[in-house]
Amino acid sequence: MALQRDEVVRTALRLLNEVGIDGLTTRRLARELGVQSPALYWHFKNKRELLDLMAEAMTAEALPPAREPVPEEWPQWLAEDARAKRRALLAYRDGARVHAGTLPTAGELPAVEAQLSALCRAGLRPRTALRLLLTIDRYLMGWVTEEQAWSQDAAERAQPAFPDEALRDLPLLREAADTLRMTDHDADFEYGLQVLIEGFRSAIAREKASGPGDPLA
Template sequence: MALSRDDVVRTALRLLNEEGIEGLTTRRLARELGVQSPALYWHFKSKRELLDLMAEAMLAEALPPDREPDPEHWPDWIAADARAKRHALLAYRDGARVHAGTLPTEDELPAVEAQLSALCRAGLRPRTALRLLLTVDRYIMGWVTEEQAWQQDAAGRGGAPFPDEALRTLPLLREAADVLRMTDHDTDFEYGLRVLVEGFRAEIARETAAGAGAGGPVVAAGPEAAEGDGPVWRHDRP
């Protein structure tokens, strides 16, 4: 039976869970599939492309590409996507490390365009909308990288981190000890996500006000409109 790209990606994801990202080599993957290493390059040009495909597969079920973002309720779907992405990456050993540095595949670009369109209709310019998506994405990547490292290293710490005695003369850290010890990853993740979303909610208000002050709408009429078609940026920030 001919080897398919899906066979390669699924086997790579299984090896990732078994060996971690350091153990995922093209030589080991080829051996697992019963082929010579050069045969793999019919399906991907480099290990970087393989990682892109693995990242896409990790998120495919959690974030279906045909989902339709709602401009009116953009904070809800931004938050829901962030939660789904975090849980999808946590489901794989070193999931965040695999995803870090990946680029959207061509198959994923229409979904990104749909998100940008919804955010523009909500009141953001295309560049700001893309910055929102990238900022949230990088928050998730950083968070899950730390979360997985914390969990994987727990056995080697030889006890609970930051014991009470170490905080005895540090009243502020003692009061926030549960955050310092990362005892509730979900709550802490939600806090950071909320701060990001609220920050961009304020950005929408600023851009809308800038557009009103310039005597016209701040948002281009559709995804095909050029960035320069609307009023100029009215802030001192880039």
């Protein structure tokens, strides 16, 4: 039976959890599938396209493509989407590194258009609406990259990060030590996400008041 694209992507995701992104080579993937490397290029042009497809598969269940965002509820669904995407990326080893730098696939573009449509009906212009989506997405990617690296390092670290004696003469850092040590990833992620969303409330208000043109261009 001919090799199917879905099978290639599923196998790549399984290998990702076993060997990480640095160990995921097309040669290793081809060997796992029982084919020669050139056979893979019927399904993707290069490793970058494979990573795009893997990123799409990671978030497909968390972010169903048919969802219809409600303009008036944009803060809620933006936050819910970010949380769902974070969970999806954390479910895979190096999930954020796989997703970083990817472009939306053709199958994902209608969902992006639906989000832009809702944000524009809420008061943003297309350029600013896309900036909002990209800003949140890049915050998410950076956050999860650091979160996964921190978790991996913590498992290998001989002693807790920033021991109490290192903070003895640093009262402000000592007071905020839990945040410094990233003891509550969820709360810290949520804080940054809400700061971003509140900032875009101001952008929407400015655009509604400014009339034609793009004040943020």
